[in-house]
Amino acid sequence: MERIVYLDNNATTRVAPEVRDVMSPFFGELYGNPSSMHVFGGQVAKYVARAREEVAAFINASPEEIIFTSCATESDNTAIRGAAEFFGRETKVITTAVEHPAVLQPCRRLKAQGHNVVELPVDSVGQIDLDRLREELKGTKNAVVSIMWANNETGTVFPIEKVAEICREAGATFHTDAVQVAGKIPVDVKKVPVDMLSMSGHKFHAPKGIGILYARKGARFKPFMLGGHQENGRRAGTENVPYIVGLAKACELARTGMASEAEKLTALRDRLEAGILAACPNVRVNGDRSNRLPNTLNISFEYIEGEAIAYHLSDLGICISTGSACASGSLDPSHVIRAMGVPFIAVHGSVRFSLSRYNTDEDIDYVLEKLPPVIKNLRDLSPFGPDSDPTTFK
Ligand SMILES: Cc1ncc(COP(=O)(O)O)c(C=O)c1O
Numbered sequence: 001m002e003r004i005v006y007l008d009n010n011a012t013t014r015v016a017p018e019v020r021d022v023m024s025p026f027f028g029e030l031y032g033n034p035s036s037m038h039v040f041g042g043q044v045a046k047y048v049a050r051a052r053e054e055v056a057a058f059i060n061a062s063p064e065e066i067i068f069t070s071c072a073t074e075s076d077n078t079a080i081r082g083a084a085e086f087f088g089r090e091t092k093v094i095t096t097a098v099e100h101p102a103v104l105q106p107c108r109r110l111k112a113q114g115h116n117v118v119e120l121p122v123d124s125v126g127q128i129d130l131d132r133l134r135e136e137l138k139g140t141k142n143a144v145v146s147i148m149w150a151n152n153e154t155g156t157v158f159p160i161e162k163v164a165e166i167c168r169e170a171g172a173t174f175h176t177d178a179v180q181v182a183g184k185i186p187v188d189v190k191k192v193p194v195d196m197l198s199m200s201g202h203k204f205h206a207p208k209g210i211g212i213l214y215a216r217k218g219a220r221f222k223p224f225m226l227g228g229h230q231e232n233g234r235r236a237g238t239e240n241v242p243y244i245v246g247l248a249k250a251c252e253l254a255r256t257g258m259a260s261e262a263e264k265l266t267a268l269r270d271r272l273e274a275g276i277l278a279a280c281p282n283v284r285v286n287g288d289r290s291n292r293l294p295n296t297l298n299i300s301f302e303y304i305e306g307e308a309i310a311y312h313l314s315d316l317g318i319c320i321s322t323g324s325a326c327a328s329g330s331l332d333p334s335h336v337i338r339a340m341g342v343p344f345i346a347v348h349g350s351v352r353f354s355l356s357r358y359n360t361d362e363d364i365d366y367v368l369e370k371l372p373p374v375i376k377n378l379r380d381l382s383p384f385g386p387d388s389d390p391t392t393f394k
Pocket residue numbers: 010011070071072073074100102148151152177179180199200201211
């Protein structure tokens with residue numbers, strides 16, 4: 001293999017060397033439990049306190065509003081199920097059809113348990129209708145709303161500030177899954193009045209297995225993890241000290257480098273997009289191109305399968321992901337792409353390229369050299385094409 005070009009950063013990112021460095025003492029001499037009374041524990045507790053301050057600064061929160069979790073899935077579950085439990089069965093729960101399963105599945109569980117749960121539809125670029133949200137909130141008391149800040153598959157950014165205002169006016173508790181915006185666009189919880197917000201370290205160069213739940217002072221939810229008194233009684237379990245310290249370093253790197261990184265990523269992503277559109281016929285860009293994360297490009301290659309594209313590119317050292325997931329032996333198209341009403345000829349052929357600070361111009365050149373022949377070969381083999389009878393598409 002000539003080289004590896006990693007363009008699957010919305011799935012996970014490389015741990016930054018600076019992050020690795022600050023973590024290593026906590027696998028060695030600094031092994032105390034931050035809850036211990038003795039000096040050895042107290043010494044470690046100071047690092048956790050400093051890390052909490054850094055994470056809080058990243059989103060302009062207060063340190064007491066930061067809860068460390070094991071991942072964003074835990075943060076999402078805690079926020080949604082915890083708020084629903086706080087308010088009881090009568091609570092209406094509102095989300096969107098394009099959320100990550102870490103939000104959709106807890107909402108569906110609540111529905112199975114008797115809650116009134118609404119999944120808002122999206123339009124052809126993956127945007128929600130704010131009037132529809134207002135409509136759904138009318139007459140509700142203590143509704144729980146969970147709407148992502150940006151979509152992991154298409155990069156479409158939702159108007160979260162407006163969503164938060166609408167929720168506030170309706171007296172609803174508003175949680176946002178901000179996993180994909182972390183380190184890509186600024187997040188300021190003083191400007192955007194969310195009640196709860198989730199992030200995941202491994203999406204912005206911290207290790208896998210550490211998450212953030214921001215809970216505004218007074219946010220109403222019941223803790224999910226029960227046990228010890230850690231995290232002010234809001235998340236039991238001994239703190240994952242090395243990962244918390246690493247997460248804080250990742251937040252610092254993201255906070256200080258975000259503006260220049262976003263500019264670089266946008267330029268690389270746009271060059272990739274323009275190159276693909278110029279070299280490959282019958283393609284369409286999925287998502288809201290005017291409100292999109294700087295690092296994400298989701299493209300449908302009509303008449304061929306995304307899995308086949310990803311598989312052939314993988315053989316060439318290019319790592320991307322499909323917009324679709326392989327479910328129980330059948331190739332199910334992505335729920336996000338389907339919710340946008342992308343036509344059949346394109347829905348199966350969607351793939352996602354997602355970049356990080358470690359990508360280079362040479363990476364993009366390599367993809368633009370290798371991808372077009374792969375697409376042409378697959379199209380030559382495909383039974384479908386622009387001249388196919390559309391009634392044969394299923
Ligand atoms: C939007 C979104 N939410 C939640 C998650 C889950 O994050 P974690 O892997 O930390 O559980 C992901 C991961 O892909 C994601 O993209």
